[in-house]
Amino acid sequence: MRSITNKGLAISYIVIVILPLLLIIGYLCFFAQERFVSQSTLLVKQVGEVSDVSASSGLSTLLGVSNTSSEDAHILTAYINSRNMVEQLDKKLSLRKAFIAHNDPVFGLNSDASVEDLVKYFNQRVKVDLDEKTMMMTISSQGFTPNFALLLNQEILKSSETFINGLSQQIAEEQLKFAENQLNDSKKQLADARDTLLEYQNNNQMYDPQAQAQAIATLVAGLESNLAQLRTEERTLLSYLNPEAPQVVAIRSQIESVQKQVNDEKAKLTSPNTSKLNKSVADFEALKANVEFSTDLYKLSLASLEKARLEASRKLKKLVVISTPELAQDALYPRTLYLIATYFLVLNILFGIAMLIYSIIREHKE
Helix, strand or coil, rough: CCHHHHHHHHHHHHHHHHHHHHHHHHHHHCCCCCEEEEEEEEEEHHHHHHHHHHHHCCCCCCCHHHHHHHHHHHHHHHHHHHHHHHHHHHHHHHHHHHHHCCCCCCCCCCCCCCHHHHHHHHHHHHHEECCCCCCCEEEEEECHHHHHHHHHHHHHHHHHHHHHHHHHHHHHHHHHHHHHHHHHHHHHHHHHHHHHHHHHHHHCCCCCCHHHHHHHHHHHHHHHHHHHHHHHHHHHHHHCCCCHHHHHHHHHHHHHHHHHHHHHHHHCCCCCCCHHHHHHHHHHHHHHHHHHHHHHHHHHHHHHHHHHHHHHHHEEEEEEEECCCCCCCCCCCCCHHHHHHHHHHHHHHHHHHHHHHHHHHHHHHC
């Protein structure tokens, strides 16, 4: 009975472990297509940072965390794994044909694969490893021939550089466009303020109401000083002449004339009439202040535009290729010995589980 049990175990082991393992070994040795790998290492940098790197010594500055952008690296990683990248590469390299292996349905792409299947298979054959410390990206591309693996990696680098340049260019153009719009608005505001001031000056036929008011005030002060002298002279004459004396009458006439002129000049400065100089000065000062404010705003907008141009050029992104892809000489995949050992271990585990289940069922029957 024990010999039958040992014989049954041997048959079971052959069926569960040996035969599947032989099939796997045969497939790996005779049907599985060799896959070659080409690798490249890159880093996303700002143009300004790249200039700084060229002026500094050592690679530590180039690979420093302070000069890298985690956001850019993650965005580029997502783009490489995206459908857009796959569709672009499919147009350039015919990925479907290159990934189809007629004698290797396990590791090759199905001939009737959908776009989603192609993207999934592409992400299995193209790996992007991101170093979170230095933000360096290592791109590994697989192909059934060394030339295709190399070409695929090169095209990924080209598409990535185009994407990064286009993205940074778009952001820079939006910043410049905003600054230019602000400058155009402030320029128009300044032109309108100046036109309003010129129109006011032309309509009122005066260049500067404030200067004119100061001139009139100076004239009034002089007239009042003259008037005070005339009144002093009048009092002096009255001290020894009659009020009807010709000299007294003459000086009183001068006093009346000067007083009337003083009143007329003061009326030009202040009066309930809105056309007087005090109202003109207030309106003119408001218009002048508007022109000055618009001028300052225009200067600020002009400075902001120049700053935006400098920032836009400095923040342009550049793909720094640290390690260029090379033509592979040896196939790295499939890793035959590793797969055989792995499947051998898995099949033995399955065999042990099957025997355990069988023994449990037999004990319950007994």
